[in-house]
Amino acid sequence: MSVDKLHDRIRKFKNPSMVDFGIQMDAIPTHILDEEPNACMAYGRFCRELMEGLKDLVPAVRFCFDTFALMGGEGLNLLSSLLKEAGEMGYYVLLDSPGILSPWGADRAAEGICGGEMYPCDGVLILPYIGTDAIKPFMPWVKNEGKDLIVVVRSPNKSALDLQDLFTGSRFVHTAAGEMVNRMGENLYDKCGYSRVIAAVSAGVPSSIQTLRSTWNRMFMLVDGLDYPSGNFKNCSHAFDRFGHGAVVCAGPSVTCAWREEGADGKDYVECAKKAAENMKRNLSRYIKIL
Numbered sequence: 001m002s003v004d005k006l007h008d009r010i011r012k013f014k015n016p017s018m019v020d021f022g023i024q025m026d027a028i029p030t031h032i033l034d035e036e037p038n039a040c041m042a043y044g045r046f047c048r049e050l051m052e053g054l055k056d057l058v059p060a061v062r063f064c065f066d067t068f069a070l071m072g073g074e075g076l077n078l079l080s081s082l083l084k085e086a087g088e089m090g091y092y093v094l095l096d097s098p099g100i101l102s103p104w105g106a107d108r109a110a111e112g113i114c115g116g117e118m119y120p121c122d123g124v125l126i127l128p129y130i131g132t133d134a135i136k137p138f139m140p141w142v143k144n145e146g147k148d149l150i151v152v153v154r155s156p157n158k159s160a161l162d163l164q165d166l167f168t169g170s171r172f173v174h175t176a177a178g179e180m181v182n183r184m185g186e187n188l189y190d191k192c193g194y195s196r197v198i199a200a201v202s203a204g205v206p207s208s209i210q211t212l213r214s215t216w217n218r219m220f221m222l223v224d225g226l227d228y229p230s231g232n233f234k235n236c237s238h239a240f241d242r243f244g245h246g247a248v249v250c251a252g253p254s255v256t257c258a259w260r261e262e263g264a265d266g267k268d269y270v271e272c273a274k275k276a277a278e279n280m281k282r283n284l285s286r287y288i289k290i291l
Contacts, residue, residue, distance in 0.1 A: 002122040002148040003220055006092040006248060007192040009059035014290050016240070016280040018094065018222070019054060019273075020252035021047050022064035023084075027257040029266025040071045044078045046269075050256060051086055053270035057277050060092035060248060065119075067096065072195055077116075083120050094150065094222075095121040103133040110137035114147055115278035119274040123148030125222075127201060135184055135197075142188060148196045151184075153177045153212070156202040156225020165205075174208060182216045194220040194246055201239065203249070206232030209238040213246075227254045244290035246286075251280055 010016045013021060025039055036042040038100075062085075068079035086093045097113060097266040100106045107174040109126070111125045113119045128134045128151045141147040154164055154174040164174040171179075178199055185197025195218055201209050212219060226249055227230045239247035258276035259269035 001144055002092070002190075003194055003196050003198065004190040004192050005087045005122060006060055006148075006220075007190070007194065007245065008226050009090070009092055009250060010245075011290060013057065013059050013281075014285070015057065015059060016244070016248050016284060016288065016290065017058055017277065017280050018060035018062055018092075018250040019050075019058050019255050019277065020062040020064075020250050021050070021256060021263065022096070022252060023060070023256050027253065027260070028067050029259065029269050031265070031267055033260050038074075040074045040078055043071070043075075044082065047082055048085065049270055050273055051082075051089060052089070053274055054277055055091065057274065057281070058091075059085050060094065062094040062096065062123060062125075062206075062250060063121075064096040065070045065098045065113075066096070080118050080120075087120055087122075092123070093121045094123045094125060094148075095119060097127075100126055100130065100134045102130070103137075105135045106130075106134045110141065114138065114141040114145065117160040123198070124152050125150040125152065127152050128180065132180065132184070135180070139184065142196050146196070148183075148198055150182045150198040150222050151177070151268045152224075153181060153199040154202045154205055154208050155200075156204055156228050156231060158228075158230075160202065172208070175211065178212050178216065178219070182219055185219065193243065194218055198222055200224050202230075203232065203235050204228055204236050209235065213241070214241060216243065217246075219246075223247055223249045233283045234287055240288050244288045247281075249284060255280065 068075040176204035198220045200222045223236045236249045255276045259266045259272040
């Protein structure tokens with residue numbers, strides 16, 4: 001039961017955080033790019049060394065299918081290896097699905113990711129804005145195999161408000177998406193009390209998080225976009241229940257690229273990432289007490 005795994009690891013580490021490895025090539029220190037035969041192998045080394053350094057601190061990691069697909073066949077083989085290695089290290093592993101633009105695209109994504117051994121993961125993140133056609137093909141894997149489905153309700157990018165914050169009747173479009181997530185996740189609760197159909201929300205829109213948490217108290221949330229200027233730790237805290245449960249906060253460059261913030265040459269990038277992850281944990285603990 002995957003959401004139980006995430007819940008238990010968060011409680012074990014007293015740290016409700018996830019690290020996103022969807023990084024740009026300029027985030028990789030120069031010495032790694034120089035020492036490896038190609039960019040794909042440099043990317044793999046960067047991810048592996050970071051995962052090894054963070055495994056006793058961070059409960060969950062996230063990868064993006066499209067990032068690796070753009071590297072070609074070698075990139076997809078690397079993704080498969082990294083997902084397997086992350087699972088062996090004990091991480092909760094999330095994979096962002098390739099873009100879903102049609103019902104048959106959703107069918108292929110669900111079968112390709114969940115139906116084989118190529119992309120082992122605990123949860124899959126999808127964009128739902130073609131409607132329930134994006135969600136339904138994944139539901140057998142959620143119901144029968146304990147897979148988590150993370151559905152983007154409100155994305156953290158600046159222009160999301162152009163569409164997702166429009167009113168439809170008396171509610172926002174993203175609130176309608178939240179209702180859809182709740183409906184699809186009914187009766188799919190793990191032992192921790194939360195559904196395996198999870199809402200991804202924006203760290204920059206606290207009012208949205210508060211509405212979702214007060215309306216659907218058994219909806220687990222992934223709070224995304226902490227790295228964006230509008231995101232902050234106080235905003236993220238609204239996703240948690242009174243026991244400090246029910247959510248995980250995702251950060252990317254602020255951890256993986258922390259070496260650049262230090263103004264260093266990147267040779268100590270693992271230590272910089274560990275320091276940034278510790279700071280993230282400490283800042284979250286100012287607002288959240290995990291029981």
